[in-house]
Amino acid sequence: MTLPTHEFSSPADVVDRLRAQAYLADETIGLTVYIAQRLEKPLLLEGPAGVGKTELARSVARATGSRLIRLQCYEGLDESKALYEWNYKKQLLRIQADERQTWSELEGDIFSEAFLLARPLLAAIQANEPVVLLIDEIDRLEVEAEALMLEVLADFQVTIPELGTIVATRRPLVFLTSNNTRDLSEALKRRCLFLPLGYPSVERERDILLARVEGLSVGLADQVSQLVRSIRALDLKKPPSISETIDWARTLILLGAESIGPVDAPATLHVLLKYEADIEKARRELLGESGEQQAPPAHLDGFRQGQGRW
Ligand SMILES: Nc1ncnc2c1ncn2[C@@H]1O[C@H](COP(=O)(O)OP(=O)(O)OP(=O)(O)O)[C@@H](O)[C@H]1O
Ligand SMILES: [Mg+2]
Numbered sequence: 609m610t611l612p613t614h615e616f617s618s619p620a621d622v623v624d625r626l627r628a629q630a631y632l633a634d635e636t637i638g639l640t641v642y643i644a645q646r647l648e649k650p651l652l653l654e655g656p657a658g659v660g661k662t663e664l665a666r667s668v669a670r671a672t673g674s675r676l677i678r679l680q681c682y683e684g685l686d687e688s689k690a691l692y693e694w695n696y697k698k699q700l701l702r703i704q705a706d707e708r709q710t711w712s713e714l715e716g717d718i719f720s721e722a723f724l725l726a727r728p729l730l731a732a733i734q735a736n737e738p739v740v741l742l743i744d745e746i747d748r749l750e751v752e753a754e755a756l757m758l759e760v761l762a763d764f765q766v767t768i769p770e771l772g773t774i775v776a777t778r779r780p781l782v783f784l785t786s787n788n789t790r791d792l793s794e795a796l797k798r799r800c801l802f803l804p805l806g807y808p809s810v811e812r813e814r815d816i817l818l819a820r821v822e823g824l825s826v827g828l829a830d831q832v833s834q835l836v837r838s839i840r841a842l843d844l845k846k847p848p849s850i851s852e853t854i855d856w857a858r859t860l861i862l863l864g865a866e867s868i869g870p871v872d873a874p875a876t877l878h879v880l881l882k883y884e885a886d887i888e889k890a891r892r893e894l895l896g897e898s899g900e901q902q903a904p905p906a907h908l909d910g911f912r913q914g915q916g917r918w
Contacts, residue, residue: 613672613673614672614673614674614738615645615672616641616642616645616672618642619635619638619639619641619642620638621642622637622638622639622641622642622668622671623635623637623638625671625672626638626664626667626668626671627819628671629667629670629671630667630819630820631660631663631664631667631671631819632808632812632815632816632819633664634808634809634812636803637664637803637805640801640803641664641668641803643801644781644801645781647801648764648779649799649800649801650761650782650783650784650799650800650801651781651782651783651784651800651801651802651803652746652784652785652786652792652796652797652800652801652802652803653665653783653784653785653786653803653805654785654786654787654788654802654803654804654805655787655788655804655805655806656787656788656806656807656847656849657787657849658849658850658851658852659805659806659807659808659849659850660805660850661783661785661805662742662744662785664783664805665740665742665744665783665785666742668740668781668783669740669742672738672740672781673738674737674738674739674740674781675735675737675738675739675740676739676740676742677728677731677732677735677739677740677741677742677780678728678741678742678744679727679728679729679741679742679743679744680744680745681743681744681745681746681747681748681749682745682748682749683748683749683750685749685753685756686753686756687756688727689727690727690728690729690756690757691727691729691730691756691766692724692725692726692727692730692766692768693724693725693727694719694723694724694725695723695724695725698723699718699723702714702717702718702723703718719770719771720771721771724768724771728741729741729743729756729757729760729766730766730774732760732776732780732782733760733764733765733766733774733775733776733780734774734776735778735780736777736778737778738778738780738781739778739780739781740780740781740782740783741780741781741782741783742783742785743757743782743783743784743785744784744785745785745786745787746784746785746786746792746796747786747787747788747789747790747792748789751790751792751793754792754793754795754796755795757784757796758795758796758799760782761782761796761799761800762799763775764776764779764780784796784800807840807847807849807850808850810833810834810837811833813833813836813837813850813853814826814829814830814832814833816850816853816854817829817832817833817853817854817857820854821854821857821858821861822861823861824857824861825866827866827867828857828860828861828865828866828867828868829857831867831868831869832853832856832857832860832868833853835868835869835870835873835894836848836853836856836880838893838894839880839881839890839893839894842886842889842890842893843889844881844883844886844889844890845883845885845886846881846882846883846886848880848881852879852880852881852882853880855879855880856876856879856880859876859879860876863876870894870895871894871895873894874890874891874894874895877890877891
């Protein structure tokens with residue numbers, strides 16, 4: 609059986625097609641995305657900032673040739689921004705256009721689909737083409753507002769009191785992301801598959817760097833991912849995310865570095881870390897507990913020449 613291109617044929621197919629989009633997924637990600645698509649279940653991605661939650665949904669959309677519809681959540685998001693809104697101006701114009709019509713004649717007309725403004729959730733339900741619906745940062749919503757999502761997540765439908773229930777003809781692949789700043793409701797969790805995303809292994813992070821940073825050598829990618837791993841092991845206020853590792857590697861290339869070690873690293877730590885206390889802690893750790901600078905390893909000599917310290 610040949611599946612249409614917007615459907616994955618196996619967990620390995622997910623991993624391969626994501627790699628072609630420069631997104632490096634491990635086996636668990638591949639398997640869970642595959643199951644979510646085949647079971648038509650929304651997938652809740654949870655993890656710290658910058659570990660690739662949003663990018664996973666984006667990459668799946670590109671890999672499957674689907675349209676990406678994104679709902680960015682924030683405190684105060686309501687039905688009119690998430691689901692739909694009546695087009696009041698158009699309704700008013702319609703009423704004024706023919707003042708001889710009775711209300712009962714008008715009512716059925718102005719509360720029809722032609723007067724509806726579809727917001728992301730309804731747009732995803734109404735779409736005829738393959739869609740990836742990204743409900744981003746759901747934990748920014750108040751818990752009561754999660755109820756806005758439940759009908760879509762459970763039944764892929766939207767009920768509009770004046771109009772009836774609109775059911776998806778084609779179910780979108782739904783991703784929700786959360787930074788876990790608060791607990792999500794049981795009702796929401798029950799409707800989703802769950803995929804915790806954490807920091808990648810050294811090998812996967814190195815591959816991510818090689819896929820995302822132009823001009824990076826395998827050697828430098830190795831060193832950066834090793835250093836980042838040891839920095840993440842410290843008790844930091846905000847450990848470096850993948851996006852910060854990428855920024856760091858780009859910085860090193862910009863500065864013409866061919867390699868990086870514990871002695872050079874401290875000078876650019878502010879690209880990787882966002883708190884002064886964290887920078888200080890990492891610097892002390894890299895330079896050794898005493899804070900005394902060790903002799904630079906031989907491989908750094910070439911890099912230092914002509915450039916001085918960063
Ligand atoms: N597995 C991966 N493969 C390739 N690049 C990745 C991967 N994970 C993360 N990245 C890179 O990290 C960047 C940040 O990822 P993303 O914006 O998806 O993080 P996030 O988890 O949504 O963070 P936040 O919670 O802050 O929104 C991406 O733009 C991408 O460059
Ligand atoms: Mg995000």
